[in-house]
Amino acid sequence: MNGSSPTPTNPFTLLGLPQQFSLDRAALQRAWLAGTARLHPDRPDAPPDAARQLAALNHAKSTLEDPESRANSLLLLLGGPTREQDKSLPPAFLAEILETRERMESEIAAEHDDARRRWERWAEDRRREYIARVNDLFQKTPTPETLRAIRTELNAWRYIERLIEQIEPDHRTM
Amino acid sequence: MAYGPKVIDHYEHPRNVGNFGTTADVKTRKDIGVGVVGAPECGDVMQIQIKVDPASGKIEDAKFKCFGCGSAIASSSLATEWIKGMSVDEALQIKNTDIVEELSLPPVKIHCSVLAEDAIRSAISDYKKKNGIPETAPSASAH
Numbered sequence: 001m002n003g004s005s006p007t008p009t010n011p012f013t014l015l016g017l018p019q020q021f022s023l024d025r026a027a028l029q030r031a032w033l034a035g036t037a038r039l040h041p042d043r044p045d046a047p048p049d050a051a052r053q054l055a056a057l058n059h060a061k062s063t064l065e066d067p068e069s070r071a072n073s074l075l076l077l078l079g080g081p082t083r084e085q086d087k088s089l090p091p092a093f094l095a096e097i098l099e100t101r102e103r104m105e106s107e108i109a110a111e112h113d114d115a116r117r118r119w120e121r122w123a124e125d126r127r128r129e130y131i132a133r134v135n136d137l138f139q140k141t142p143t144p145e146t147l148r149a150i151r152t153e154l155n156a157w158r159y160i161e162r163l164i165e166q167i168e169p170d171h172r173t174m
Numbered sequence: 175m176a177y178g179p180k181v182i183d184h185y186e187h188p189r190n191v192g193n194f195g196t197t198a199d200v201k202t203r204k205d206i207g208v209g210v211v212g213a214p215e216c217g218d219v220m221q222i223q224i225k226v227d228p229a230s231g232k233i234e235d236a237k238f239k240c241f242g243c244g245s246a247i248a249s250s251s252l253a254t255e256w257i258k259g260m261s262v263d264e265a266l267q268i269k270n271t272d273i274v275e276e277l278s279l280p281p282v283k284i285h286c287s288v289l290a291e292d293a294i295r296s297a298i299s300d301y302k303k304k305n306g307i308p309e310t311a312p313s314a315s316a317h
Contacts, residue, residue, distance in 0.1 A: 083214045094210045095197050098219050101241040155214050162217025166241065 011060030011073055021074055021138040023064060032061045067127075068161055071134050071154055080147035088152045097159045104163070116167055123164045130157040177244070178278035184248035189255050192237045193223050204228075207262075207301025209293040213285055218242025220250050222293040226262065226301055233257050233265060238293070245283040249273050249290035262298045 012019040015031040039046060039054045047053065063069045076082065107115040130153060137150045193200075200206040200223065207224045218241060225235040236254040240247045252273055257265040273279070273287035302309060 087214045089212070089214075094212045094219060097212070098210055098221055098239070098241070099197070101219060102239065105241075158214065158217040159212065159219065160217075162241075 009056060009060065010077060011063045012077075014057060014060040015064065017064070019074065019077060021071060021135050023067075023070065025065075028061065028064055032057065067131050067134075068154070068157060071138075071150070071157075074138065075147060075150050075154065078142045078147060080142070081151050083151075083155065083158075086148060086151045087155060088148070089155050090152060093156055093159075097163075101163065104167075108167075116169070119167055120164070123160055123167065126160045127157075127164070130160065177280075180252075181245060181248040181277045181279065184251040184277070185244040188238075188247055188251040190235075190237050190251065190258075191239065193221065193239060194225055194235075194237060204304050207297040207299075207304070209296030209298070209300060211289055211292045211296055213242070213246070213289050215285060216242070218246045218286070218289065220246060220289050220293050222250060222254060222290075222297045224257065224262075224265075224294075224297045224301060231261050233260055233262065242289075243283075243286065245277070245279055245286040246289055248277055249279070249286045250293060252276060253290040253294055257294060262301060265294055266298055268294060 010019070015028060015035070017024070017027060017031060035057045036054065039050045039057065041050050041054075043050075063073050104115070104119050108119065134150060134153050134157070137146055137153065140146045194206050195203070197208060197210070200208060205226050205228055207226065208221065209223075210219070210221045212219045220240040220242060221238060223237045224233045226232065227234045236257050238250040238254045240250045253268065256268060268291060270284070270287035270291040273290055274284055277287075279287055299309060301307075
């Protein structure tokens with residue numbers, strides 16, 4: 001995923017958007033539409049590598065649309081540590097998430113969709129909290145300390161997104 | 175389908191699921207070691223608990239709980255099967271590559287086997303700490 005390509009393309013530049021965490025979704029949509037029109041392979045003036053550029057543009061759009069991947073991308077662009085370089089989590093986080101997952105599992109087994117909906121709301125509240133905290137941190141001067149703090153938040157946030165993926169009854173994918 | 179029959183078997187019929195009590199319950203039990211680990215790249219979380227017979231120093235029972243993909247579940251299920259009956263130092267010899275080989279895990283799922291190895295080490299380290307046994311294996315702090 002991140003760091004697999006030596007020079008990661010900057011999704012913000014590619015879409016002509018300011019390099020920041022807070023996103024103007026309407027501006028993103030406009031920039032993407034303009035780009036897809038310009039790169040349409042049927043256009044006589046389309047560049048020879050239009051298909052590759054279009055794929056890059058779509059990838060940039062989906063990176064920015066999702067708040068977690070947008071935060072990860074921005075952190076790396078600011079020179080922050082990757083997940084592999086810094087695996088830090090808030091104190092006692094893993095034990096807490098394990099307990100949460102166990103509670104969620106037994107409630108869903110007993111109450112099915114009622115519990116599922118309740119946990120979806122719970123997880124979305126947590127997601128909103130992570131977005132707010134990460135947003136605050138991105139407002140600060142990007143010192144190594146701040147960037148490490150963002151990494152820790154993003155590491156923890158991943159476990160919440162994973163929980164959301166697995167609330168769905170048909171998540172049983174290998 | 176890239177998955178071997180052994181992964182699917184452990185995934186569909188996981189061995190030794192559960193625990194000997196919640197983390198709080200077993201905190202003061204000297205015969206129980208608890209290891210909770212997570213995979214930062216995907217957000218999977220895994221716990222292995224070991225129950226050690228104080229007389230023989232052998233792992234008499236092991237339980238796991240894993241919230242993750244099929245390969246992570248299979249890796250931890252297999253790990254608990256393997257370590258039962260081993261001494262704690264024997265269990266420390268288990269390498270993630272042994273799990274990869276046994277389950278024929280594809281390269282993208284190697285981190286699941288690393289997670290299981292980490293969980294074993296972490297549970298043993300907890301057991302040793304509770305009993306004032308010094309850590310012997312120098313690689314125990316590799317992660």
